[in-house]
Amino acid sequence: MKTALLVLSCSAFSAYGSPHPAKELAAAEAMRVPTDIPKFFRERVAEAEIRNDGSPRVLIIGDSWADVVGVGGNQSFFERKLNEHGCKVQSLCIAIPGSTSDNWVNPIALSAMKDAIKAFKPDYVWGTLFGNDALDRLPDCAKTGKSAKECADDLTNHALPNAYKIVDAINDAAPEARVTGFGYDTMFGGTGCGVVTHDVFPQCWKKDATEDEGNRCFNGQFTRIQGYWEQVAGNRSSFMDKVSIMGATQVAGGDPKASTDPNDRHIDMDKMGPAKYWPVYLACFHPGILPDTDDNGAMVVMEEFYKVYWSKKLTCQADTFQV
Numbered sequence: 001m002k003t004a005l006l007v008l009s010c011s012a013f014s015a016y017g018s019p020h021p022a023k024e025l026a027a028a029e030a031m032r033v034p035t036d037i038p039k040f041f042r043e044r045v046a047e048a049e050i051r052n053d054g055s056p057r058v059l060i061i062g063d064s065w066a067d068v069v070g071v072g073g074n075q076s077f078f079e080r081k082l083n084e085h086g087c088k089v090q091s092l093c094i095a096i097p098g099s100t101s102d103n104w105v106n107p108i109a110l111s112a113m114k115d116a117i118k119a120f121k122p123d124y125v126w127g128t129l130f131g132n133d134a135l136d137r138l139p140d141c142a143k144t145g146k147s148a149k150e151c152a153d154d155l156t157n158h159a160l161p162n163a164y165k166i167v168d169a170i171n172d173a174a175p176e177a178r179v180t181g182f183g184y185d186t187m188f189g190g191t192g193c194g195v196v197t198h199d200v201f202p203q204c205w206k207k208d209a210t211e212d213e214g215n216r217c218f219n220g221q222f223t224r225i226q227g228y229w230e231q232v233a234g235n236r237s238s239f240m241d242k243v244s245i246m247g248a249t250q251v252a253g254g255d256p257k258a259s260t261d262p263n264d265r266h267i268d269m270d271k272m273g274p275a276k277y278w279p280v281y282l283a284c285f286h287p288g289i290l291p292d293t294d295d296n297g298a299m300v301v302m303e304e305f306y307k308v309y310w311s312k313k314l315t316c317q318a319d320t321f322q323v
Helices: 002-015 021-030 037-047 064-070 077-084 101-105 107-120 131-142 148-173 194-200 214-222 224-235 248-252 297-313
Strands: 057-062 090-093 124-128 178-181 240-242
Touching (some): 021 131, 021 194, 057 064, 064 077, 077 090, 148 224, 194 214, 224 240, 248 297
Parallel strands (some): 057 090, 057 124, 124 178
């Protein structure tokens, strides 16, 4: 993982000197997509230490966000957090750093994903996606004169059909598996990360903006990615569950205007995620991994994921199990 993090750090700093840092970050991320995706999936499956001890199997798909928290089996932040709560699982991460939803719906990639699923036989599949779609597509849309909302609508029209193709392929390969995904958390709080947000939705910082302005405008549109997952889950409820971790890092950072109350979940729309949890060294949009304690971005968001989902799905033995 250390090599991957170094690439992210370098790409982040080089992008800040670009007139279009979001596009540059998307391009740098895209360079990490394997040229042979089926081979990449086969290698990940072959490297997995699959146990036949009856513990639930969890497959992780998606982009570099999922890769940061999920790669490494029982050394991943995902499994480490579940381990803290005594949850016995075995996970396999086939997330593709830098990938867009177009990468995943390519027929060759879809077929290879289904092969990986059939080989691993997961009980659960979860993922994150569409962030790279946003970084790549939204700056170009802004140049056309469309509003932030109109550009977000365009992204929705592109991403939603892909989301359905992906989850339907998962269900076809593993009809008994439960599927879920979420739209990250509010991000971009690291020092200097504003250059990225201003490139994604420059409309939000124009003096003649007709919509909400600044961070409130950005958050209102970027967090619509969460809605993609919820809409698809609502229409695929026979095998898919709704999940949201929104507000996790703001609440952990002490923001009183954010809430993770399941009956009143919301973020502080006027702020980004706390800088300590969304560092520049991980390109502003990946949860931080330092310090190596529960007080880093990766563990904070995985704790929220445990609370809202895994605590209800798994039988865990409070803080006693060790993988």
